[in-house]
Amino acid sequence: MAKMNVIFDRCKGCELCTTACPKQIVAIQHEKRNKEGVFTAYCTDDDACIGCAMCAMMCPDCAIIIEN
Amino acid sequence: MAVKFQRPHSLCDVRLHYCAGCTHGIIHRLVAEVIDEMGIEGTTVGVCPVGCSVFAYNYFNCDMIEAPHGRAPAVATGVKRARPDLNVFTYQGDGDLAAIGTAETVHAATRGENIVVIFVNNGTYGMTGGQMAPTTLPGQVTTTSPYGRDPKTAGYPVRVCEMLSTLSGTALAVRTAVDSVPHIRETKKMIRKAFENQQRGNGFSIVEVLSTCPSNWGLTPKESIKRLQEECIPYYPLGVYKDVEIAEANADLLAMGGAAK
Amino acid sequence: MEKVLMKGNEALAEAAIRAGCKCFFGYPITPQTELSEYLAKQMPKRGGVFLQAESEVAAINMVLGAAGTGTRVMTSSSSPGISLKSEGISYIAGSDVPCLIVNVERGGPGLGSIQPSQQDYWQATKGLGHGDFHLIILAPNSVQEVVNLVTKAFDLGEKYRMPVMLLSDGLLGQMMEPVEFPEITPSQADNSAWAACGTKMEREHHIVNSLYIEALDLEEQVKRRYERYAKIEETEAMAETYLCEDADIIVTAFGATSRVAKSAVNKARAEGIKAGLFRPITLWPFPKAELNAACKNAKAVLSVEMNMGQMIDDVKLALDCRLPVSFFGRTGGVVPSPKEVLEELRKLNGGAQ
Numbered sequence: 165m166a167k168m169n170v171i172f173d174r175c176k177g178c179e180l181c182t183t184a185c186p187k188q189i190v191a192i193q194h195e196k197r198n199k200e201g202v203f204t205a206y207c208t209d210d211d212a213c214i215g216c217a218m219c220a221m222m223c224p225d226c227a228i229i230i231e232n
Numbered sequence: 233m234a235v236k237f238q239r240p241h242s243l244c245d246v247r248l249h250y251c252a253g254c255t256h257g258i259i260h261r262l263v264a265e266v267i268d269e270m271g272i273e274g275t276t277v278g279v280c281p282v283g284c285s286v287f288a289y290n291y292f293n294c295d296m297i298e299a300p301h302g303r304a305p306a307v308a309t310g311v312k313r314a315r316p317d318l319n320v321f322t323y324q325g326d327g328d329l330a331a332i333g334t335a336e337t338v339h340a341a342t343r344g345e346n347i348v349v350i351f352v353n354n355g356t357y358g359m360t361g362g363q364m365a366p367t368t369l370p371g372q373v374t375t376t377s378p379y380g381r382d383p384k385t386a387g388y389p390v391r392v393c394e395m396l397s398t399l400s401g402t403a404l405a406v407r408t409a410v411d412s413v414p415h416i417r418e419t420k421k422m423i424r425k426a427f428e429n430q431q432r433g434n435g436f437s438i439v440e441v442l443s444t445c446p447s448n449w450g451l452t453p454k455e456s457i458k459r460l461q462e463e464c465i466p467y468y469p470l471g472v473y474k475d476v477e478i479a480e481a482n483a484d485l486l487a488m489g490g491a492a493k
Numbered sequence: 494m495e496k497v498l499m500k501g502n503e504a505l506a507e508a509a510i511r512a513g514c515k516c517f518f519g520y521p522i523t524p525q526t527e528l529s530e531y532l533a534k535q536m537p538k539r540g541g542v543f544l545q546a547e548s549e550v551a552a553i554n555m556v557l558g559a560a561g562t563g564t565r566v567m568t569s570s571s572s573p574g575i576s577l578k579s580e581g582i583s584y585i586a587g588s589d590v591p592c593l594i595v596n597v598e599r600g601g602p603g604l605g606s607i608q609p610s611q612q613d614y615w616q617a618t619k620g621l622g623h624g625d626f627h628l629i630i631l632a633p634n635s636v637q638e639v640v641n642l643v644t645k646a647f648d649l650g651e652k653y654r655m656p657v658m659l660l661s662d663g664l665l666g667q668m669m670e671p672v673e674f675p676e677i678t679p680s681q682a683d684n685s686a687w688a689a690c691g692t693k694m695e696r697e698h699h700i701v702n703s704l705y706i707e708a709l710d711l712e713e714q715v716k717r718r719y720e721r722y723a724k725i726e727e728t729e730a731m732a733e734t735y736l737c738e739d740a741d742i743i744v745t746a747f748g749a750t751s752r753v754a755k756s757a758v759n760k761a762r763a764e765g766i767k768a769g770l771f772r773p774i775t776l777w778p779f780p781k782a783e784l785n786a787a788c789k790n791a792k793a794v795l796s797v798e799m800n801m802g803q804m805i806d807d808v809k810l811a812l813d814c815r816l817p818v819s820f821f822g823r824t825g826g827v828v829p830s831p832k833e834v835l836e837e838l839r840k841l842n843g844g845a846q
Contacts, residue, residue: 166233166236167233173247174247176251176252176253177252178252178253178446178453179253179452179453179454180253180453180454180457183454183457184412184413202252215236217236217237218413220237220238221237221258221413221416221417222258222412222413222416223257223258224248224250224253224254224255224256224257224258224261225247225248225250225257226238226239226243226257226261228237229235229237229238229239230235230236230237230238231233231234231235231236232233232234232236273692273694274691274692274693274694274695275691275693276691277561277562277689277690277691279558286704289700289702290700292698293692293698294691294692294698295689295690295691295692295698295699295700295701296689296698296699296700296701296702297557297558297561297588297689297700297701297702298588298700298701298702298703298704299554299557299558299584300554300557300580300581300584303550303551303554303557303581306546306550306551306552306554306555306557306558307554307555307557307558307561308558309544309546309551309555309558310516310518310554310555310556310557310558310559310560310561310562310566311558311559311561311562311689312558313516313518313542313544313555313559314515314516314542314558314559314562314564314566315562315564315690315691318562318690318691335547335548335550335551336547336550336551336554338547339546339547339551
């Protein structure tokens, strides 16, 4: 199983990661704003993540760490 | 679990000042990944421009020099001539490289200056608030082309790779984009090739990366990627405009009676 | 030590190589031509770099790059070319990196003329680019002094981490004089605290930069630079005095013009006019204390220059206007003659009596 970790305060909520995910399991959460005041990206289904890191490659802010 | 993907070491662990969705951050990371993978952080000097990436000296962990607007290739020439043992790259935007710094760019290329130039083309002056750049597309609205760029009065966009590929000193002239993961992978491959060219003494290598500017294009980051794909890439076709190593290999093949690649 | 006959421009170039200059970046312009041509021949043979840039603008930025790595580097030009270099000079000053800039002055403004002039005094001492900054300005008056000051220029630049200008002119550059090159072992100041030459993964990265986006940060940076300037003003001013002790009239002149002035002073003395010569060797810092000391018995001062009157401002400021200061100069590439200066001294002497 792989894991997508978003560095909460580095994410700018630009949504580019959501366009890159082949499983379409990256989205923007609308519950908690970070210190920049933006809603951040998250993985909607950890079990479905294949750790391909495409979201991280698309991220302009190095705000995504992939573990597997 | 092991970390599979994270920030490269040669990119400083700081928040980038770029707007949300600005692809400068991707290109910074790719340069840093290549520096890490080649193990050259300790022997690299970067030269940053004037423009949105002016603060790049705060983002790369290697030694950095801040150049006046457009002069990065001249500054890099000074570094490389003084210290040929160092790996030297410039990181420049389109206003910097293709307008005010045209002479420095063209002459560094024609001298075959053994440096890497990362050219980020987003068709606008971002830092000053979205004025018309030398690479602004015909019809594109900017703050200084408020009725759309009219080639009759404002001239035509400069196609940098095509122009530089005519010069004998250019070793590599390639245009890529960062609109998708496959293109990002290709961009990284080309940046690596550019740095390897420098280590092999091949001469001037430029990687032009088509980029976005959501804030000044007046689009969301996702819409900006779409515009990049639908409007910019057709005007600025991606591809290798010159690769001296392929040209030499082909010449050898032809000399031996074989077919060129 | 053997004396050789050399043009000022060539002697300067030779002295630079002997002083350990490793890189030269320039662009052709008269009347500094022999300087770059000499280096084009010699640098490749003696382990240095000679590169002809596409413009003065590019050349000075190449200097910034090389200086940023902590390498001894220089450029040379003549007046219109220095105007083009002023952008880079401001950045070099703002980035606190040392280098040597040579201006072999010619007539201006605009394309002006290719004849000798001192019309760039203001530019050199007050206006070499935008922002609050100074360069140390050295003004030799003989080929031998050109040679002696080149090493000093590199050393001062590295000591204070700032660009230094050697202000020559078409006359000094073109004329031949016997000259000897003192034995020197080039020494380079330790630049390991700031040079951008690769971290070797052993230290934090160095940033050579003149941008401070926060106003208070920039103010702090400029103030620190001005503390260095204050120390330079205290300790590095240089001047030559000649027959000043009992002089009624002090002639002030720098560079090639000071030799004309000296002839005039000698002629005046032969006529019984008590004249003396004060020659600033550093134009910035201007040798204020030295001038005041030289003028302690004087009743009048005459500033002789190859321009319409530029250094006279600093002479008046240094004297706080306590003495009448008059001016004589020729401009546009015309060199004043000793006879003309003598005539001015006679007038002043008559006025003084």
